[in-house]
Amino acid sequence: MGGIILYPRILQRPAHLNTRRLPHQIPHSTPTVAKSWETSSDPSMTPVSPKGPLGFNATAIFRIACIRLHFNLGPHRSLGTGDPEAIASAFCNAPRPAQTPKIYHAVLQSIHALSIPVRIGVEYVARTQTLTWSTIHSLCNLECALVLCKWLDTLALDPTFIHRDTRRLLGIITSVLREADLAPPGDRVGEFGAEQLRRMGATLVRLLSEILKGAHVFEMMHVFCDSLRTYAALLENDLDSNTAG
Numbered sequence: 001m002g003g004i005i006l007y008p009r010i011l012q013r014p015a016h017l018n019t020r021r022l023p024h025q026i027p028h029s030t031p032t033v034a035k036s037w038e039t040s041s042d043p044s045m046t047p048v049s050p051k052g053p054l055g056f057n058a059t060a061i062f063r064i065a066c067i068r069l070h071f072n073l074g075p076h077r078s079l080g081t082g083d084p085e086a087i088a089s090a091f092c093n094a095p096r097p098a099q100t101p102k103i104y105h106a107v108l109q110s111i112h113a114l115s116i117p118v119r120i121g122v123e124y125v126a127r128t129q130t131l132t133w134s135t136i137h138s139l140c141n142l143e144c145a146l147v148l149c150k151w152l153d154t155l156a157l158d159p160t161f162i163h164r165d166t167r168r169l170l171g172i173i174t175s176v177l178r179e180a181d182l183a184p185p186g187d188r189v190g191e192f193g194a195e196q197l198r199r200m201g202a203t204l205v206r207l208l209s210e211i212l213k214g215a216h217v218f219e220m221m222h223v224f225c226d227s228l229r230t231y232a233a234l235l236e237n238d239l240d241s242n243t244a245g
Contacts, residue, residue: 056133060140063109067143070106071097073150082223088230091146096154104165107151110144111172114204117141117211118180126214135218142224145208148173149201149235156197167192173200180207195239202235 068074078090097103117125125133155162155170162170170192177183182203209228216222 057136060113060134060137063113063140064136064143066109067106067147070102071147071150073143073146077146079220079223079227082220084223084226084230087223087227088234091227091231092234094146094150096150096157097147099154099166101165103151104169106147107169108172110147111169111176113141113144114148114208115172115176115179118176118207122180122207122210125211129211129214135221138212138221138224141208141211142228145205145228148204152197152201152204155192156194159192159194159197162192170197170200173204177203177207182207195243198235199239202232202239205235206232 073094076090076094078087081087097106117129129137152173155166174183177200205228209225209232212221212225212228
């Protein structure tokens with residue numbers, strides 16, 4: 001219950017701060033909070049908790065807060081239009097994150113979020129998430145997929161300059177894709193070219209669209225799914241045309 005109260009306050013914090021002051025004013029509580037629940041064995045933090053979904057839902061709010069503190073894509077999604085084509089176009093035009101150590105926290109949180117449905121089973125989650133997952137998880141996963149895709153696109157601008165910490169994160173992403181049977185066949189471990197990085201981003205977006213394809217109560221969930229499918233198709237078509245050219 002404490003997480004449900006605390007995490008929205010962290011999420012609202014950037015809105016109360018001037019953009020110029022943001023990097024200097026953000027509280028240092030998020031790493032402490034993250035460590036406390038990431039190392040916790042509390043079963044309430046899982047989607048199958050017998051205590052109900054409250055604790056698990058709080059983690060989704062926390063992840064959104066972590067992401068937006070370091071890379072806020074909220075104003076660049078056009079979700080309010082309800083139009084998958086417009087939303088996918090907004091995703092394409094959204095800015096890339098700066099390649100700084102601060103972005104790693106948002107990237108790692110995004111990887112963790114998408115690894116959960118992969119570990120449980122993509123088809124299983126697609127069929128049953130209406131019963132156990134809140135809409136905030138779908139919004140969280142959407143932002144996570146978009147952050148990872150944009151971060152990979154940033155790396156693709158200069159794939160020759162990928163240092164050790166970045167390579168570790170790429171290795172984790174590759175492991176998640178392999179577990180979902182979506183890793184490119186025959187890829188060489190530890191070698192990441194521009195095309196491979198961008199294709200990984202498109203694959204992550206496609207993966208999330210598969211997770212969201214099940215039945216839902218709220219229409220916005222179908223909008224999320226259709227928007228991601230359209231965005232993934234745009235990315236894949238662009239990659240294929242560049243390869244053919």
